[in-house]
Amino acid sequence: MQTPPSTRPGPTAPESLRRPGGVLLVSCYELGHQPLGIASAAAFLRRAGFDPAAIDLSVEPFDPERVARAGLVAISVPMHTALRLGLRAAAQVRVTNPHAHVCFHGLYAALNAAWLLEQGADSAIGGESEAPLVALAESLAAGRPPEVAGVSVRGRLVAPHLAKLDFPVPVRDLLPPLSKYARIERDGAHGLAGSVEASRGCRHRCLHCPIPPAYGGRFFVVPGEIVLADIRRLMAMGASHVTFADPDFLNAPTHAVRIVRAVHAEFPALTFDFTAKVEHVLQHRVLVPELASGGALFMVSAVESLSDTVLAHLEKGHTRADVFEALGILRQAGIALRPSLVAFTPWTTLDDYLEVLDWVERERLVDHVDPVQFTIRLLIPPGSLLLERDAIRPYLGGFDAAAFGHRWTHPDPRMELLHREVSALVAAATQAAEDPLVTFGRVRALAWEAAGRGSPAQADAGGAAPGRRRAPRLSEPWFC
Numbered sequence: 001m002q003t004p005p006s007t008r009p010g011p012t013a014p015e016s017l018r019r020p021g022g023v024l025l026v027s028c029y030e031l032g033h034q035p036l037g038i039a040s041a042a043a044f045l046r047r048a049g050f051d052p053a054a055i056d057l058s059v060e061p062f063d064p065e066r067v068a069r070a071g072l073v074a075i076s077v078p079m080h081t082a083l084r085l086g087l088r089a090a091a092q093v094r095v096t097n098p099h100a101h102v103c104f105h106g107l108y109a110a111l112n113a114a115w116l117l118e119q120g121a122d123s124a125i126g127g128e129s130e131a132p133l134v135a136l137a138e139s140l141a142a143g144r145p146p147e148v149a150g151v152s153v154r155g156r157l158v159a160p161h162l163a164k165l166d167f168p169v170p171v172r173d174l175l176p177p178l179s180k181y182a183r184i185e186r187d188g189a190h191g192l193a194g195s196v197e198a199s200r201g202c203r204h205r206c207l208h209c210p211i212p213p214a215y216g217g218r219f220f221v222v223p224g225e226i227v228l229a230d231i232r233r234l235m236a237m238g239a240s241h242v243t244f245a246d247p248d249f250l251n252a253p254t255h256a257v258r259i260v261r262a263v264h265a266e267f268p269a270l271t272f273d274f275t276a277k278v279e280h281v282l283q284h285r286v287l288v289p290e291l292a293s294g295g296a297l298f299m300v301s302a303v304e305s306l307s308d309t310v311l312a313h314l315e316k317g318h319t320r321a322d323v324f325e326a327l328g329i330l331r332q333a334g335i336a337l338r339p340s341l342v343a344f345t346p347w348t349t350l351d352d353y354l355e356v357l358d359w360v361e362r363e364r365l366v367d368h369v370d371p372v373q374f375t376i377r378l379l380i381p382p383g384s385l386l387l388e389r390d391a392i393r394p395y396l397g398g399f400d401a402a403a404f405g406h407r408w409t410h411p412d413p414r415m416e417l418l419h420r421e422v423s424a425l426v427a428a429a430t431q432a433a434e435d436p437l438v439t440f441g442r443v444r445a446l447a448w449e450a451a452g453r454g455s456p457a458q459a460d461a462g463g464a465a466p467g468r469r470r471a472p473r474l475s476e477p478w479f480c
Helices: 014-018 036-047 064-069 080-096 107-111 113-118 130-141 211-215 224-236 253-266 278-283 285-293 308-314 320-333 350-362 371-375 390-395 413-431 436-450
Strands: 023-027 053-056 072-076 101-105 123-125 183-186 189-196 199-201 219-221 241-244 271-275 296-304 336-341 396-400 405-408
Touching: 014 130, 023 036, 023 064, 023 080, 036 053, 036 072, 036 130, 053 064, 064 080, 072 080, 072 130, 080 101, 080 107, 101 107, 101 130, 107 113, 107 123, 107 211, 113 123, 123 130, 189 224, 199 211, 224 253, 253 271, 253 285, 278 285, 278 296, 278 320, 285 320, 296 308, 296 320, 320 336, 336 371, 350 413, 350 436, 371 413, 371 436, 390 396, 413 436
Parallel strands: 023 053, 023 072, 072 101, 101 123, 189 241, 241 271, 271 296, 296 336
Antiparallel strands: 183 189, 199 219, 396 405
């Protein structure tokens, strides 16, 4: 991506940013959803008088014509995978339109701002990024320098922008149709699915999470009327299910329940899923039945591990026993738990890994856990709160710019080998669309072999693989 400032051609004419397509919003990946990162940014820009264009590279090809028209190319990087793909996109932008101002915005722009700017990005915006993005576009359109509030540029790093925004309804008409994205799978049927936000940021400070370094324990709610208006647009596009993409839907439980009530009253057949911490399920257990009756099919939760040692090192806020209790609360209400895991950490033993697999089988959760979860390795990005803890230091290596994180080595070589083997197995199985039950059995066989246990019995997912009733899920496997 890098083009040294001394050799980069001069900027595009400022007035071109006000023309149709003068600002180009680029998304690379948002968990298989129609991207909120550009739907929201587009709404803010339109309100400010711009007429942006958009490309979602997860479902559309790179379009040189749209890139060539843009004076500002804003690449949304809300997650690690999006950042990796965003860098490739930026390199293509530089070749196609070397005059364009390239800005990265979103959570991973905040974490990696210094490195992105060193590599040739013109600016980076973190936190509540839409207002600074509009200010950047206005400054560039007026022929002024890009050094505006909330925007990091070379030689001037600023903290993530954490101010409450006046939210417009996200723009959906610039984006590909919902049929291009992940679908809800339930009882053998498929339906279109959308993604909305009721809140941003998080009040918690789990050490391994990328959100606390950017938000510092703060979160912001999106007004209920904006959320409802966005859901109406998705319903008009054919959605039968929505994902509440909040980092934690129960950070503001009263706000969340009000939205669920309003949505269910207007669209009683609409179903939804959400993400919440294990501790919030315990704290707000009285709300869980109402979420279920309001249409909740499943809940994603960062269980991460069943080892109290690992959970303590991550400062997750829950224990092994809490996971079992939360599972019971959700099951009683009829909401499926879809755990996310950090399967490999420096403190995860081989016995810990095996215990998670045993738990998944025993509780008949095989169809609730995407196989990729068994490969997830602790990511330590720049600014991670883990770097402030002595417990991680014996395992740390240098910073790996290509992976956007600090290297670490497991003290047990068997775990390093197992991670490589499981990752290769799951990648091939996902590419081949292998039945998760089969993949789970193969992962467990590798783990048993690593532990010298021989071969395990065939896994039980709650019925024979052909024709079994699988838990509700989205068709896109979860990747960070």
